[in-house]
Amino acid sequence: MDFEALLKVVGHFGRYQKCFLLLVSFMVLINTTHLYIQVFTAGKSDHWCQSWVNEDCPTDIDDADLNCEDFKKALSIPMVDNDTSYEQCTKYNVSGIDLQTAIDLGDDVTKLNVIPCDEGWEYDRSTFPSTIVQDFELVCGKSYLPNIAQSIYFAGYFVGSALGGLAADTIGRRLSLLLNIACSFVVGLLTMFSPNMAIFITLRFFVAVFLKSIGIINFVAITEVVAPSKRVLVANFMWMFFAGGYFLLSGMAKLIGNWRLLTLIFTLPYIPLFVITFFFLQESPRWLITRRDTAKAQKVLSRIASVNQRDIQEEEIQKSCDVDAPETTKTNEAVGNLAALIRSPTILLIVVNMSFNWAVQSLVFYGLSLSTSSLGIDPYISFIISGAIEIPAYFSCIFVAEWLGRKGATFTTMILGGLCCCITPLIPIGIPRALVAMGGKFFITMSFSIVYTWSAELIPTPLRSSGIGLFSLTSRVGGILAPLILLLDQVWTSLPILVFGSFSITAGLLCLLMPETKGKPLPASVGDTKLLYKKAHKAEDDEDGKNEDNYKPIDVSEKPALA
The missing domain is CATH 1.20.1250.20 (MFS general substrate transporter like domains)
Structure with missing residues (x-):
């Protein structure tokens, strides 16, 4: 059994x-x-320099529009942007001048030298009370x-x-x-x-x-x-x-x-x-x-x-x-480490292909998430949509992965996600472009979810955690590269999203080289994974008359598991 x-x-x-x-x-x-x-x-x-930290405002100050702290701010902080906001990192040099003297100086305070903040900062805490x-x-x-x-x-x-x-x-x-x-x-x-x-x-x-x-x-x-x-x-x-x-x-x-x-x-x-x-x-x-x-x-x-x-x-x-x-249990004892992942040419091919796939998934996922402000609609709305769209994407791939299989679902969603990215520059800025870009996010979210399951079904049990850990590690590389690729918009505004789309399509095509695992038992040894791969490429005849639907783990006792 x-x-x-x-x-x-x-x-x-x-x-x-x-x-x-x-x-x-x-x-x-x-x-x-x-x-x-x-x-x-x-x-x-928003923040600005503190002044007269330990001084109270005079009791004769009576301004309905300014409280004490605002009054200190108006006396000591330069104005910028056509007098619409306060400087955040500099102040007038009011060191040695008490608050009452500054009040007496009035507009003459603006003739003092400007220096960096030397008494700390005050913050607008209306949005973030404590950070x-x-x-x-x-x-x-x-x-x-x-x-x-x-x-x-x-x-x-x-x-x-x-x-x-x-x-x-x-x-x-x-x-x-x-x-x-x-x-x-x-x-x-x-x-x-x-x-x-x-x-x-x-x-x-x-x-x-x-x-x-x-x-x-x-x-x-x-x-x-x-x-x-x-x-x-x-x-x-x-x-x-x-x-x-x-x-x-x-x-x-x-x-x-x-x-x-x-x-x-x-x-x-x-x-x-x-x-x-x-x-x-x-x-x-x-x-x-x-x-x-x-x-x-x-x-x-x-x-x-x-x-x-x-x-x-x-x-x-x-x-x-x-x-x-x-x-x-006759698998070589050495398979319980990362080195074993590259000792078998078959496992190595799977590891390289899936590592690239995970890196691309992360690259496109974070790239699209970080570029929502360039879609021509309110950035807060576009960011909320970018996060909320993940829920129907996860729900949909439950059925798509069973309908098309792991390989077919990953291939289809990555290709569609890549195509959405590639046609986004052709769409007018605004809601139409946002919808197409979010379509790309929808499909890449689906593929990212499916590839987790597919990877676990490809790697044999003694190496499964190490393999998933390695794939997750390579996906971090994609996340690191995403912000750097976004800098390419200085060369051409649409270049980053075209790069994302090209990588997604390439990784999707490479999925076709991998075996399907839908409905198959989890491989218990390196030999089981090799058999899956060979059957997918018709590299050997099924000598014992078993077909894929009746696939069972092979007995690896006749040859080294890592051969």
């Missing part, structure tokens, strides 16, 4: 898998808020630091993409998930108490490392315990919670206002998440079998069957595992 048949016996999408999916989806929701929280915690607001910009005075000469912080956060994603997969393949899905949840809580809590920007940036880096690891481990773990027909449904259910994180974050940020309290609110959920994971989540039985720990795998499968209310004897599970073990 192969593992898919065994999983069907204990329940391949029963109560256990559904509860697991809800747990994972809630983690995705919370992780999304941490990803985008700096949009609000580092929100930019790191205000607390750490990240304005004027330090205004670039929030961008550096976000770049370093994505560098943490880069590291987490590699370490998360390696940890899951080495010590198991459950233990590595628990460790990352605990670390996320600790580091998130410390971030709230950051005394300066250097510590804030450092802690945010580690937050990204642990959260990205959680995402990779969760995706792999849930994929390994559901039926092949449910994998796309599971993945897109999770992605809908990712999109829901936008709305949760914006609503809470508007309600809370204080960046430290907002950070705390989105960190506290890791406590119940850890407790629920510890008591509910079982180790991946598929991973245990590849580690030759069939005794523990039997216990896990029995618990899953119990939660799924399946009436099955433990002896039956034991017998099934004993039959299945020789086929799935």
Whole structure:
């Protein structure tokens, strides 16, 4: 009995898998808020130099249009833009001049020298009551630091993409998930108490490392315990919670206002998440079998069957595992690391193709998201639409991936997304162009979701977490390149979106070189993946009379798994 048949016996999408999916989806929701929280915690607001910090306004000042702080501001800050706004980084040199003297000088104050702010800044807190910009005075000469912080956060994603997969393949899905949840809580809590920007940036880096690891481990773990027909449904259910994180974050940020309290609110959920994971989540039985720990795998499968209310004897599970073990545990011990991904030419071809695909997906996704202000409509409306359109995209690909298959769906959506990008420059600026560009975002969101499931179905079990981690790592490269490609608009306004479209079409065409995995068992060894690839290219005859619909994992005992 192969593992898919065994999983069907204990329940391949029963109560256990559904509860697991809800747990994972809630983690995705919370992780999304941490990803985008700096949009609000580092929100930019108007600012100006402080003057006479410790002095009160004279009691005889009576101006209905100016309060005391505005009065100080009018006396000490130069006006710019035809006297419509105040200078943000300089002031008149009123050092040594008390407020009453400045009042007596009147317009003569404007004859004083202009100097940089020497007493700190005041901020317009009407939109953002409390931010790191205000607390750490990240304005004027330090205004670039929030961008550096976000770049370093994505560098943490880069590291987490590699370490998360390696940890899951080495010590198991459950233990590595628990460790990352605990670390996320600790580091998130410390971030709230950051005394300066250097510590804030450092802690945010580690937050990204642990959260990205959680995402990779969760995706792999849930994929390994559901039926092949449910994998796309599971993945897109999770992605809908990712999109829901936008709305949760914006609503809470508007309600809370204080960046430290907002950070705390989105960190506290890791406590119940850890407790629920510890008591509910079982180790991946598929991973245990590849580690030759069939005794523990039997216990896990029995618990899953119990939660799924399946009436099955433990002896039956034991017998099934004993039959299945020789086929799935003779894989070379060395396959549990990233180096094994490139030792087999077949695996190497898959890894290179999928790595390029992931990088392009990220490149086009973030490129379109960052360029919404160039579409000729209100930038806030276009940005909201850009985020909201992800929900129907995730919902649609549940059906498209089952209808066209993983390869057909990824090919179709990437080609359509690329074509939308390429024709966007031909559309008049305004609502028509925005609709076409958002069509590109819709299709690339679909393909980005489908490729997660497709990748997990191509990489063998001992390497699955490491493989997904590697693909996620390469996707960070696309995210880094997207803002740089947007700079090409200085050469030609339409050049960036044409570059995005060209890359999308190229990656879509390369999908045709990959095998289809819809309805197939997850490969348990490198040999299984090689067989999938060879059958897709008709490189060998099916000597044992099995067709693709009856495909089962091959016995790799006759030759080295990495040959």
